[in-house]
Every structure is written in structure tokens, then in C-alpha cells.
Amino acid sequence: KVSKQTKFADALLFLSTLDEYDVVVVRENNPTTLGCAGNKLTGDMSINWMVKPGNVGEWKLILSVNEKTTFSGGAWKESIQLVDSHSQSTRDFSLLLSPKEEDGGLYTCLMKHQKRKVKEIVYLLAVFTVSLYPAPPVPQNSILRLIGRVTPDIAVTKITWTAPGGLLMKTERKPNTGTVTKLPLVQKSDGGTYTCTVYPQGNSTGVLAATVNLTVDADKVAPFTNHMIHTGTEAQKAFLLTCPSVQGDCVKLSWLPSNFNRGKYPDYKKMKLVYKYDRWRGSAQRKKAGIRLAGLPYNAKAGSFSFQMSLDLSDGGIYICQVFLNDNIFLQNTTLSVLKVKTSNYSSKLELLCRFSEPHQVYRAVWEHSNESRQLVSSSRGPGSISTTLPLPITSDVVGRYTCILQLKNGQIIRADTVITVPSKGEISFVSDILLLLVPLLHTHTHTHIYRYTHLQDLKPRGDE
Structure with missing residues (x-):
């Protein structure tokens, strides 16, 4: 089996051996003439038109003309004929044809005298x-x-x-x-x-x-087909939101904020377009800060899409990545929770507040100290928050690592830490706010919550809401 590279190399090698050849490019079915003129045919002189279809394989005879007769070869077609039916006397042996795509290739007009080549004209006919x-x-x-x-x-x-x-x-x-x-x-x-x-x-x-x-x-x-794509993500500050793993033409990222996502019945009519990229037009629209197309191993210019995101607490919700490829649209739905720990200093106490989006995905939330024997009292201001307090001044028995622990309904454990140290010069010392991303994803078939799993919703593409 001959590879395309071998065919290409063989064709170039053949053309390089010719003293001269002409390239003729013609629209399919458009009449074109391949010129060939010579001496008047007498005695043992003849003209042979031959073709190598597709520029591969063996030469095939189209027709042959001598002093007395014209006869057709195996490559002759009704769409091929001599320009002049009296070519023996006029010495015009040009070929007239209306080529189909499969008729492209090398054509040669070979003049012989006593079976010896006298003249040869070669054309590379390309059908457009x-x-x-x-x-x-x-x-x-x-x-x-x-x-x-x-x-x-x-x-x-x-x-x-x-x-x-x-x-x-x-x-x-x-x-x-x-x-x-x-x-x-x-x-x-x-x-x-x-x-x-x-x-x-x-x-x-x-x-x-x-x-x-x-x-x-x-x-x-246009009708589109929805394909099922399943993927997983890692929880981290710089969050990578993956899209369907197909080489697409265009990508749209839409977002349903947390206040419209109430778990079982999200209000998808409230979806907002936050990013759109068209690799063919080279155009990008970003309608939400902190989102950009991901780099390697992804390549948006080649149709491999994912998003690098820097998110805050208010950025939780459902993200739907739509990848368009010809007449298909691939949808991937990721429900994203964001966890944030904050410390607040009051006159008599230090409050450690843990806030998180998508509380419907959380089974239990608690505060724990690095000293497991020390029990903390936690309280909640409502869905999506839990806090604990430390009395002031801070003493050595309460310093250490404090961890906000979320247990999702599927059993997954998510943590965010803050460290409290003994203050110097009368100041309370603690680390800056910590932001952690959670990726529990809603499985709509069984109505259970599955961590690190995305599910395609049966959605049609919407406008830029």
C-alpha cells in the first residue's frame, strides 16, 4: 500500500525529470484545451495522448492518431475529444475535455516517428x-x-x-x-x-x-446533538474548568449563579454567558473577570478548550461549557462550590467564619482544631456559613491550626485552614483569608450528589443572555 507521502514524492521526482511542463487548473466540468501541435502526419509518424489519473499508477492511452486513422484507448471518455477532427491535415492535435474531479492528473502528448519519441508536451491538469x-x-x-x-x-x-x-x-x-x-x-x-x-x-x-x-x-x-461527556476536576485556588474533549470550532461558557441554583431545580433561564471564543474568526468575548482560556496542554487556537479561573465566594454555581463542532454541540455541566475562611477581630473575641456556596451539596460543616482533644463550639448564621469564636486575648492554649471541614452528601471531605499564633506587641496574629474550591457535581439521574463528576444536561444552545 503506497502512502500519500510516497505518491507525492514520486510525482515530484517524475516532474523534476521533465524539461518543461505546464500546470493547468480548471473548474470541474468547465471545458479546457490542452494544446498540442506538430508536423503533418506521414508514414510512420503518430500522436499519442496519454493520462496518469490522479498522478499515480501507470500511463493509460486516451487516443492515438496517425496518417490514416484515429482510435480510442482504454482511458477515452465521451467528454474527451480532439479539438480538430481533421487534425491529420491541420496539424492541430489539441485535446478538448470537460474534466470531472477524478480526471485530474498528468497528461502527455507524445509524437513518435518509427516508434522513436520526437516531441513530448506534458500537462499537470488540476481540477478545482x-x-x-x-x-x-x-x-x-x-x-x-x-x-x-x-x-x-x-x-x-x-x-x-x-x-x-x-x-x-x-x-x-x-x-x-x-x-x-x-x-x-x-x-x-x-x-x-x-x-x-x-x-x-x-x-x-x-x-x-x-x-x-x-x-x-x-x-x-440548526439542530444539534447532545453528547454525554464525563470528567473530573481538582479543587484548588487556581481552578481549571475542563470542557468536552473534542476538537471544536467554537466554545461558550455560561454560568448560573448560586442564588439561582437551588439544588434539585436550577433555574437555567437565568444562565449568563461569561465567555465565548471563535477560533475561526479569532474573536473572544469575556463578560466575567477572572476567566481566561487555558494554555498547555490545551490549545484554543487548535480547538482544544478549557478555562483557567480565579474565583471568589460569589462565583459559585453551575458552569456549562458548550463546544460546537460542525452540526454537533457537546455540553459539560460542572456545579462548583467555593469555600472561604475569614477571621474577624472584635473587642472580646476573634471570630473564625467559614462560608461556602452551593450549601445544598453539603451534608455537614464543622470547625476543628489541630489539637483533637480540644472541642470547638460551632454555630451557623444560616445556609452556607459556620463560625466559631476564640476569647481575647489569645493565649498559648488556643493557638494552632483551625480547619473548616465540609462533608458533602456523597461522603467527600473538603478542608480549608487558617493558623492562629501568639500575638506580638498586643496584636492578634493569623493568616490571611483562604479560598478553596470545591467541585461537587450534581448527578440528575439519581438525585444524589457526586464529587468530581460532571454530567451533561439535555440543553439546547441559548443566546447571549
Whole structure:
């Protein structure tokens, strides 16, 4: 089995042995002429037109002409003929054809006298096709794919796509497909004429352009398929929110704040768009501070999406990452709790306050001291908080590490610490506020709470609420 790299190398090697050849790029089904003129055919002189389809394999005879007759070979098609039916007398042996994509390849006009080569003219015929998916009128919010393809592809140095107004678009060259550009979440304003331009290599006649007209049906919204994605995350201050592990075209991150997430029945109508990135247009919209696209091992420009987040207590809630790829949308739902410890100094006491979002996921919350024999009295101001107090002045028997411990309903234990030390010069000494992220995730099938597990909700993409 010959690899594509081997075929490419063999083709270049063959072309390098030729004194001269012409590159002809033509739109599919457009009539084109491959010129060939010579001496008047007399005696043992003949003209043979041959082709190597796709620039691979063996030469195949299209037709042969001598002084008395013209006969067709195995590669002859009805779409191929001589320009002049009286070529024996006019000495014009040019070939006229309306090529399909599969007709691209090497063509040679070989002149022989007594089976000896007298003259040879070689053409590299490349067939140019353009296509767009889905077919117009395109449903709104579709991922529009524009594809330009040349067969064989060694005939061109590059292919570009230009948007209405002349803006050069981002493209990717994909094996066995062509040069692709995309318009994620296409809108009516994206309608217009898009131009694909090919730049032939070698002795060519110049660039060739083709256009496609895009119309968008604003009354029809593209259907999307929801896929189940399961993932886990680590609890840390600098939080990495992972997205579905597919190479997408566009990503949207939406957030449902804690006050709209009451556990069993979240109000998804209150979702807010906090980040949107379109890798094809190269555009990013950030509507919430502390969120950015994650770097390595992720690569947003290549379609690998995740988010690096720096969160505070008020940032808890449900985060939904939507990755768009062609006609599919992949959803990943992460319910995120944020735990924060704060110390407050009053005239007669020091209060250690532990606050946390998404209290519906918490089974038990307590304060503990590093000296396990010392029992602490904890109190709550309401859902999402628990506090304990230390009498002032601070003495050596109460110093140490104080830990706020949350036990989630699935049994997972989450901790946040603060350290109290003996004050110097009459001051109370303690560490600064500590922020910890919790990632208990709601499993909607069984209505139990599972830590480090995300579940896709059966949601359709919404607008930028």
C-alpha cells in the first residue's frame, strides 16, 4: 500500500525529470484545451495522448492518431475529444475535455516517428472544486463549512478563502478533504459572496478564483446533538474548568449563579454567558473577570478548550461549557462550590467564619482544631456559613491550626485552614483569608450528589443572555 507521502514524492521526482511542463487548473466540468501541435502526419509518424489519473499508477492511452486513422484507448471518455477532427491535415492535435474531479492528473502528448519519441508536451491538469455545507439557505446557528479542493493537490502552492468585503479567512488544509474554513454559529449578517482562490505552482496561467453565495435562513435554527461527556476536576485556588474533549470550532461558557441554583431545580433561564471564543474568526468575548482560556496542554487556537479561573465566594454555581463542532454541540455541566475562611477581630473575641456556596451539596460543616482533644463550639448564621469564636486575648492554649471541614452528601471531605499564633506587641496574629474550591457535581439521574463528576444536561444552545 503506497502512502500519500510516497505518491507525492514520486510525482515530484517524475516532474523534476521533465524539461518543461505546464500546470493547468480548471473548474470541474468547465471545458479546457490542452494544446498540442506538430508536423503533418506521414508514414510512420503518430500522436499519442496519454493520462496518469490522479498522478499515480501507470500511463493509460486516451487516443492515438496517425496518417490514416484515429482510435480510442482504454482511458477515452465521451467528454474527451480532439479539438480538430481533421487534425491529420491541420496539424492541430489539441485535446478538448470537460474534466470531472477524478480526471485530474498528468497528461502527455507524445509524437513518435518509427516508434522513436520526437516531441513530448506534458500537462499537470488540476481540477478545482468548491463546496459548502450545509447547503443554502443555511439554518441560523449552523457551523458553515467552506471547502476548496484541487486534484491532484501538488498542482497548487496554496488555497485561500476570502469573506465578503475582502477579509482573508483562517483556513486549515486537511488530507483527503481540501482547504477548509468555517463560520461557527452563522447569522444572517454572514450572508454574501465568499471567494476561494487557488495559486498554481510551476508554469501556470495564473491564479483561479471561484465564488459561492451564502444565504442564511433566520427562521430555521440548526439542530444539534447532545453528547454525554464525563470528567473530573481538582479543587484548588487556581481552578481549571475542563470542557468536552473534542476538537471544536467554537466554545461558550455560561454560568448560573448560586442564588439561582437551588439544588434539585436550577433555574437555567437565568444562565449568563461569561465567555465565548471563535477560533475561526479569532474573536473572544469575556463578560466575567477572572476567566481566561487555558494554555498547555490545551490549545484554543487548535480547538482544544478549557478555562483557567480565579474565583471568589460569589462565583459559585453551575458552569456549562458548550463546544460546537460542525452540526454537533457537546455540553459539560460542572456545579462548583467555593469555600472561604475569614477571621474577624472584635473587642472580646476573634471570630473564625467559614462560608461556602452551593450549601445544598453539603451534608455537614464543622470547625476543628489541630489539637483533637480540644472541642470547638460551632454555630451557623444560616445556609452556607459556620463560625466559631476564640476569647481575647489569645493565649498559648488556643493557638494552632483551625480547619473548616465540609462533608458533602456523597461522603467527600473538603478542608480549608487558617493558623492562629501568639500575638506580638498586643496584636492578634493569623493568616490571611483562604479560598478553596470545591467541585461537587450534581448527578440528575439519581438525585444524589457526586464529587468530581460532571454530567451533561439535555440543553439546547441559548443566546447571549
